[in-house]
Amino acid sequence: MPLVAVNLDEARTAYASLELRATVAEGVATNLRATIDSLNISQTTLADRANLLAQFTANQAQANAQLTTQQAGQVSPDVSLDNFISSLGLSVALGESSMPDRTVTSVAASLQGYMTFSPGADGLPKIGLRFYQPELGQPTALATTSFEIAKVPPQPGVAAPRSLYLVLADKQSAYSDPFWAQFVTGSPAVQPAAEIIVEISKLFTNIGAWSLPFLVQEAGAIAALETTLSGLVGASAPPERVAAYAGVVQAFSNLVTALDPTTRSQYVAGDLYALSAAMDATTRIAQTLHL
Numbered sequence: 040m041p042l043v044a045v046n047l048d049e050a051r052t053a054y055a056s057l058e059l060r061a062t063v064a065e066g067v068a069t070n071l072r073a074t075i076d077s078l079n080i081s082q083t084t085l086a087d088r089a090n091l092l093a094q095f096t097a098n099q100a101q102a103n104a105q106l107t108t109q110q111a112g113q114v115s116p117d118v119s120l121d122n123f124i125s126s127l128g129l130s131v132a133l134g135e136s137s138m139p140d141r142t143v144t145s146v147a148a149s150l151q152g153y154m155t156f157s158p159g160a161d162g163l164p165k166i167g168l169r170f171y172q173p174e175l176g177q178p179t180a181l182a183t184t185s186f187e188i189a190k191v192p193p194q195p196g197v198a199a200p201r202s203l204y205l206v207l208a209d210k211q212s213a214y215s216d217p218f219w220a221q222f223v224t225g226s227p228a229v230q231p232a233a234e235i236i237v238e239i240s241k242l243f244t245n246i247g248a249w250s251l252p253f254l255v256q257e258a259g260a261i262a263a264l265e266t267t268l269s270g271l272v273g274a275s276a277p278p279e280r281v282a283a284y285a286g287v288v289q290a291f292s293n294l295v296t297a298l299d300p301t302t303r304s305q306y307v308a309g310d311l312y313a314l315s316a317a318m319d320a321t322t323r324i325a326q327t328l329h330l
Contacts, residue, residue: 119157120166120184125307128188129251132308136203136315137246145189151181200312201319203254204246210261210322211239218329222271231264231271238264251311252300258314259299262292265321276328284324291317 118126127148135143152168159165168184193199219232238260245253269285276284294317297303298310 118168120168122305123168124186124188125305128308129306129311131188132311133249133251136311137249139202139204139208142202143190145187147185147187149183149185151183154182154184200316203311203315203318206315206319206322207239207242210318210325211236213322213326216329218275219268221275222268224267224271231267235261235264251298251306251314254311254314255295255298255300258291258318259295261318262288262295265325266292268325272328280324280327284321284328287317287320287324291321 127146131143131146135141150168152170155167155169156164157167214232214235220230222232223230238257242249242254242257265288269281269288272284273281294313298306298314
């Protein structure tokens with residue numbers, strides 16, 4: 040329907056206003072279109088980032104699971120349970136050996152750690168202990184292991200090994216007898232019996248540092264000196280006693296060689312008892328040579 044304008048100025052004003060509104064509307068539409076385009080681009084970018092983040096999360100979770108599995112398989116025990124018990128038994132035996140008038144009949148222990156399993160030399164699972172470390176889990180997951188070590192008495196008629204302290208004291212007393220001062224060897228000349236007394240004094244001086252490697256080392260020095268004496272005493276005692284002395288000294292030397300720290304990495308309480316008994320045997324025969 041045609042529009043009829045009565046007043047031309049009013050018509051012009053109305054048209055100008057309409058034209059201005061149309062221009063503004065076009066500007067708003069252009070801005071709206073630009074905003075929509077920008078939002079579409081941002082949405083696409085966010086979607087791509089979300090997909091990348093989701094993929095990364097999935098990959099990382101898989102990598103973490105593989106790493107956890109690998110770490111679980113690589114967790115090795117700090118010490119096997121049997122070695123721990125053996126070490127504890129040896130420590131108790133060493134402490135007992137330094138006391139001339141005390142014996143330890145049993146010892147009980149309770150410890151907390153992670154129980155592990157690893158194949159032993161025979162292919163069977165071997166129980167091990169791994170002590171708490173933060174990366175291995177919460178301390179509330181620790182297992183408690185309790186055990187008791189009891190000394191087994193010897194068979195009837197068999198003498199129990201004496202305290203190493205008493206064995207050394209007796210050996211020192213035996214070689215202090217004037218009978219042994221006559222035996223001299225080397226250049227400059229030394230008395231093997233006097234050197235044995237010196238070695239035993241070193242053992243008593245360092246009693247707080249007793250360990251089986253240290254005792255074996257000192258026992259080796261004593262065995263070497265007694266071996267020298269066994270070759271010097273031949274004309275000063277009955278032949279059968281000299282032969283007996285040489286035999287126990289040789290057995291003592293063989294045991295020291297078997298316990299050499301350069302070839303043995305682990306020891307047990309039985310090794311200490313055997314060393315004490317062998318050392319005691321040489322002393323007892325040595326005491327008969329000058330009777």
